[in-house]
Amino acid sequence: xxxxxxxxxxxxxxxxxxxxxxxxxxxxxxxxxxxxxxxxxxxxxxxxxxxxxxxxxxxxxxxxxxxxxxxxxxxxxxxxxxxxxxxxxxxxxxxxxxxxxxxxxxxxxxxxxxxxxxxxxxxxxxxxxxxxxxxxxxxxxxxxxxxxxxxxxxxxxxxxxxxxxxxxxxxxxxxxxxxxxxxxxxxxxxxxxxxxxxxxxxxxxxxxxxxxxxxxxxxxxxxxxxxxxxxxxxxxxxxxxxxxxxxxxxxxxxxxxxxxxxxxxxxx
Amino acid sequence: xxxxxxxxxxxxxxxxxxxxxxxxxxxxxxxxxxxxxxxxxxxxxxxxxxxxxxxxxxxxxxxxxxxxxxxxxxxxxxxxxxxxxxxxxxxxxxxxxxxxxxxxxxxxxxxxxxxxxxxxxxxxxxxxxxxxxxxxxxxxxxxxxxxxxxxxxxxxxxxxxxxxxxxxxxxxxxxxxxxxxxxxxxxxxxxxxxxxxxxxxxxxxxxxxxxxxxxxxxxxxxxxxxxxxxxxxxxxxxxxxxxxxxxxxxxxxxxxxxxxxxxxxxxxxxxxxxxxxxxxxxxxx
Numbered sequence: 001x002x003x004x005x006x007x008x009x010x011x012x013x014x015x016x017x018x019x020x021x022x023x024x025x026x027x028x029x030x031x032x033x034x035x036x037x038x039x040x041x042x043x044x045x046x047x048x049x050x051x052x053x054x055x056x057x058x059x060x061x062x063x064x065x066x067x068x069x070x071x072x073x074x075x076x077x078x079x080x081x082x083x084x085x086x087x088x089x090x091x092x093x094x095x096x097x098x099x100x101x102x103x104x105x106x107x108x109x110x111x112x113x114x115x116x117x118x119x120x121x122x123x124x125x126x127x128x129x130x131x132x133x134x135x136x137x138x139x140x141x142x143x144x145x146x147x148x149x150x151x152x153x154x155x156x157x158x159x160x161x162x163x164x165x166x167x168x169x170x171x172x173x174x175x176x177x178x179x180x181x182x183x184x185x186x187x188x189x190x191x192x193x194x195x196x197x198x199x200x201x202x203x204x205x206x207x208x209x210x211x212x213x214x215x216x217x218x219x220x221x222x223x224x225x226x227x228x229x230x231x232x233x234x235x236x237x238x239x240x241x242x243x244x245x246x247x248x249x250x251x252x253x254x255x256x257x258x259x260x261x262x263x264x265x266x267x268x
Numbered sequence: 269x270x271x272x273x274x275x276x277x278x279x280x281x282x283x284x285x286x287x288x289x290x291x292x293x294x295x296x297x298x299x300x301x302x303x304x305x306x307x308x309x310x311x312x313x314x315x316x317x318x319x320x321x322x323x324x325x326x327x328x329x330x331x332x333x334x335x336x337x338x339x340x341x342x343x344x345x346x347x348x349x350x351x352x353x354x355x356x357x358x359x360x361x362x363x364x365x366x367x368x369x370x371x372x373x374x375x376x377x378x379x380x381x382x383x384x385x386x387x388x389x390x391x392x393x394x395x396x397x398x399x400x401x402x403x404x405x406x407x408x409x410x411x412x413x414x415x416x417x418x419x420x421x422x423x424x425x426x427x428x429x430x431x432x433x434x435x436x437x438x439x440x441x442x443x444x445x446x447x448x449x450x451x452x453x454x455x456x457x458x459x460x461x462x463x464x465x466x467x468x469x470x471x472x473x474x475x476x477x478x479x480x481x482x483x484x485x486x487x488x489x490x491x492x493x494x495x496x497x498x499x500x501x502x503x504x505x506x507x508x509x510x511x512x513x514x515x516x517x518x519x520x521x522x523x524x525x526x527x528x529x530x531x532x533x534x535x536x537x538x539x540x541x542x543x544x545x546x547x548x549x550x551x552x553x
Contacts, residue, residue: 237391
């Protein structure tokens with residue numbers, strides 16, 4: 001089933017050093033890494049960044065297969081970006097036919113763009129695979145904490161996010177079930193043009209939405225029953241502690257970003 | 269203190285207010301008292317008001333008329349809201365819709381976290397609660413990979429971690445297979461016996477109701493029977509006129525009785541029923 005491939009926000013529990021890092025450290029490191037990806041210009045910087053990513057994947061014990069599976073849903077975007085870059089970058093023409101011209105710069109551009117997106121997605125997946133959603137939202141809540149003074153509802157946002165992540169597998173399962181049920185009644189999701197396919201989704205989306213609202217209502221009641229009353233006076237079972245390893249990890253990511261920036265300046 | 273009822277309602281009335289202003293009465297003058305340590309089953313058809321009654325026990329719904337006291341606290345008193353909800357935990361029908369976190373132990377910790385319990389004590393409470401429902405091995409698992417019965421036991425652990433005096437379960441087994449139902453029921457009975465937690469079990473399964481110490485039958489927002497299960501189930505005709513069946517052993521004995529055989533109707537389980545029949549067969553060779 002194609003829906004099972006969506007692994008967004010899924011967490012694989014584990015005991016690797018990457019799993020044990022403070023979520024805040026991982027978040028900051030990820031941001032540094034993404035910045036680095038966009039600062040890089042040439043093979044040297046990407047080779048360096050790829051090496052770093054590969055090392056982190058290796059330490060995290062996440063199966064590379066799981067990461068590749070996460071890339072499947074974005075294949076279309078990748079192809080689209082590549083094609084656009086190949087044909088629309090001006091420069092030294094390699095091949096020319098009809099109104100299309102493929103340039104050397106275009107090919108390189110397309111290649112770097114694809115590499116960039118693949119590495120970006122891989123590193124975000126690595127974050128969600130090795131960090132429990134609650135730890136992740138805790139980390140976000142803690143990092144964004146200063147915004148509370150500006151009356152940004154940080155706790156509410158992070159709670160919403162953790163619940164959304166919690167319900168992804170449940171809703172996927174439900175979508176699967178509804179699809180099977182509608183197929184058994186003769187619904188056809190896989191043929192016809194785009195408009196017909198979009199229309200075929202209506203009998204899927206309507207029950208899904210109704211059920212999601214019902215779930216939300218029941219969940220709200222269940223949360224109230226367990227004394228939820230907003231972020232005020234709330235304690236946590238697992239408190240976040242900065243450890244030397246976390247700081248080192250962040251500094252490493254920062255160094256990678258700086259290195260990519262410097263290499264980028266030299267055109268490497 | 270121990271004599272104080274854990275739950276008490278007096279002439280409890282509840283109406284839903286609809287947009288048209290028509291207000292169907294769901295609960296109509298319900299008065300009952302539940303004492304600490306009791307295992308009470310509430311039986312009734314869909315629409316009998318049993319779930320609505322349950323939601324009054326921890327101030328999710330507030331009475332339109334009459335009063336509800338939880339461990340001596342008026343449920344309408346907003347200052348006591350958290351105290352009330354901590355004392356009376358609630359477990360619902362759909363296990364998926366009451367699990368908040370993506371890891372079992374973090375979900376169990378949700379209640380005490382809301383109560384502001386210190387971190388170290390939360391850890392203790394979570395471990396104790398998971399042990400009490402026999403889910404310690406699954407502490408680090410993702411809830412959506414568990415079976416229905418296991419999820420429901422996690423939900424019970426989540427309530428236990430708040431250290432409640434009473435647990436109200438609203439049809440906790442309705443979505444489970446027979447194995448899951450047995451798991452959940454055994455857990456509830458053990459908690460009632462070993463930790464002396466008051467249990468209110470809302471159900472429409474006769475065999476579950478039969479396991480309680482006390483059985484309340486609801487119909488149209490009224491209490492129509494409130495006694496020991498073996499006594500309530502004696503009134504086979506009365507229950508059937510409300511559209512409720514009696515447990516199978518009782519139904520069998522009832523048929524025998526209709527056929528002119530003198531047997532008591534007090535056997536609720538298959539074993540007890542077999543005992544009665546054995547005795548009967550020995551007397552009439």
